[in-house]
Amino acid sequence: MADENVSAPLDAEAAAKAAFAAVANQGFPSDIFTAPQLRWAVVGCGVIANQMAESLTLAGRHLLGVQNRTRAKAEGFASAHGVERVYDTFADLCADPDVDAVYVTTPHNTHIRYLREALAAGKHVLCEKSITLNSAELDCARALALANNVVLMDATTILHMPLYQVLLARAKAGEFGRMNLAQVNFGSFKPYDPKSRFYNRGLAGGAVLDIGVYALSIMRLFMESAPTEVASLGNTCETGVDVAGGAVCRNPEGQIGVISLTLHSKQPKRAVISFDKCYIEVDQYPRADTARIVWTEDGRVEEVSAGTEAYALCYEMADLERAVAGDAEAARLIDYAADVMSVMDKLRADWGVVYPEEEK
Template sequence: MTLPTHRTLDPRDAPVLRWGILGAGGIAATMVTALLDGTSQQVVAVGSRDLERAKGFADRFGIARAHGSYEDLVADPEVDAVYVATPHSEHHANALLVIAAGKHVLVEKAFTRNAAEAREVLAAADAARVTCVEAMWSRFLPSYDVVRRSVEEGLLGELRLIEADHGQRLYPDGPARLARPELAGGALLDLGVYPIHLAAMLMPRIEHVSAVGTLTPLGVDEQESISLRDESGTVAALTACMSASTPTIASIAGTEARLELSGHFYRPSEIRLLDPAGRLLESWQPLEDEARLGLRYEAVEVARLVADGRRESPSLPWAETLRVMELMDRIRGQLGVVLPGEG
C-alpha cells in the first residue's frame, strides 16, 4: 500500500498573466512573494484606498505602478487578472468591480460573507465570461491532491471519519478585523473555512450539519465545533477557534487505512499513511520552501484556465465554492451570527 503521486503541474511552467493586487495588506504580500519567487507570473500593479500605502507596497516588491483606488487598479490596461486581498466584508463588492472591468479574478477565501453574495459574483463572472476562482490555496496544493487521490482511488477503503481543527490565538489581541462584525470577523470565515473545505472536498453529498459555539460580546463567533454527515455515513468532526492555539492537524480515516496531516494541515505538510493498527506505511513530504510559496498554485491555476478559455477550476468549481458558502451559512445560523446588512 503506497501513497499516490500528485498531479500538480510545475508552477513555473504556467502561461504568464499580468497581475494586479487589490489590497496591500499581509496576505497580499504573501501572494506577491509567492508569485515573484515561485512562478513566471508578472505583478504589474497594486491598488489601495491609500495611495501612499500602495506606493510603499510597490516599492517593497518592485512593482511598476501603484494606484490610489481600486477603480484605478481594475481600469489599468496592463492588468490581465486581479487578486482580491481585502477583508471578507469587501470581497463581494471588490470582485464585482473587477468583473465589471472585464478582468479575471482570484478572490481570497472565504469567497464572500455568505452564499447570496457568492451567487451574485459567480453570476456576474458567468455573464462577463471571465475566469473567477476562490483563493482557497489548500485545494490547489500538491499535498491536497495526494489526499484527494488516496480517497478517490480507494486506498483508505470506505471513508468513515474526517477530523480537523484550526485554532490560532488571534483574539482579542490580534487583527482588529476579526472582532468586528462589519468586517465579517469571527473564527468561521477566517479559520473554520479550512477544515470545512477539507471535509467538503472528500464528502460530496453532505446531508447533516450541526454546530455549537461561543460568540464574542460584539456577536462574531469566537469558536465552534461542527459535525457533518454525508449520504454514505461518513462523519466529519471539525473545530475552529480564534482565542486559543490548537494542534491544527487532520486525520482522514477509512476502513483499511488512514491519513494523518501534520501540524498546519491546510499548508504544505507531511502526510502519513497508517494501517488500522497505527503502523506507518509511508510518508510524503512537500518540497522545501513550499509553505512560503504555497499561494502560487492557485494563481497559476487561474493563468492556465485563462489560457484554455475556461472560467472555473476543476479543482474548485463554482458549485463547490457555493456549497461551502451554503454550509457556512447554515453553521452561522445555528450559532446565531448575523452580520450587518444580512437581516
C-alpha cells in the same frame, strides 16, 4: 518531563517567513506555472498581499499593479516588490486593459464589492478566503463570472496545495477504500480586541469565516459530496461574532466530518481523514506539504510529500492561470468553495451571527 527541544507550531505569519527562508537559495520549480502567464494586479496591501508578492519574486515574476485604500501604503508596497503601476482607485485598476487578473486580499466584507466590479470589467479574479460573506453573494459573483466569460477562484490554500491533489487522486482511485470520517481542528489564540478584524462584526470577524473555512475545506475535499446535515454548538462574544464552536456534518453517502474551532486557545492545526484501509494525518494542514498514512492492516506508516509550503500562493495563482487556459479541473475548484460556504451559512444562522451587510 517535557522534551525541551520540541517547539510549538509557529503562528501563520512566522511560519510563512520560515518557509520563505527555507527555499531562499533554491531554484524555483519549473512545474508550478505551466499555463500562459497572466498580468496580475492586487487590491490590498496586507500580510497576504505581501506574501503573494514575495512568492512571485521567488518565481522571478512581479505584479503589474496595486491599489489600496491608502495610496501611500500602495506606493510603499510597489517600491518594496517591484510593482510597476499604482492606481488611485479600484475603478482605475479595472479600467487598465493590461491587467488580466486581480487578486483580492481585502477584508471579507469588502470582497463582493471588488468582485462585482472586477468581474463586470472582464477581469479574472482570485479572491482571499472567505471569498464572500455568504452563499447569496457567491452566487452573484459566479453568475457575473459566467456572464463575462472570466474565471472566479477561491484562494483558500487547501484547494490548491499539491499534497491534497496527490492524496485525492489516490483516494479516488480506491487505494484507501471508502472515506468514513474526517476530524479537523483549528485553534488560534487571538487576544480579545473588539476593533480587531477577528472580533469586529463590522469587519466580518469570527472563527467560521477566518479559520473555519480551512477546516471545512479539507473535510469537503475528501467527501464524495457536500454535507446536507449539520449539527453544531457555537459561542459568540459581546461584539456578536463567533469565537468558538464545533460541528458534525454528514453527506448523503453517510460520510461524517467533525470540526472544532476557537479563537481563544492555541491548538495544533490537525486533520485526520479515516478510510477503510488507512487514516491520513496532516499537521499544519492549511499549507501542508507532507502527510502520514497509517495503514490499518499492519500499522505501516507511509510518509507522503508533495509541493512546498513556501509556494502556497503561487499554487493558487497557477491554478487560476490553468483554469483560464481551459483546465476544467482547476475551474471546478469553485464548486468546493460553494459547498463550504453553504455549511458556513448554516453555522452562522444557528449561532445567530449576522453581519451589517446582511441586515440591509
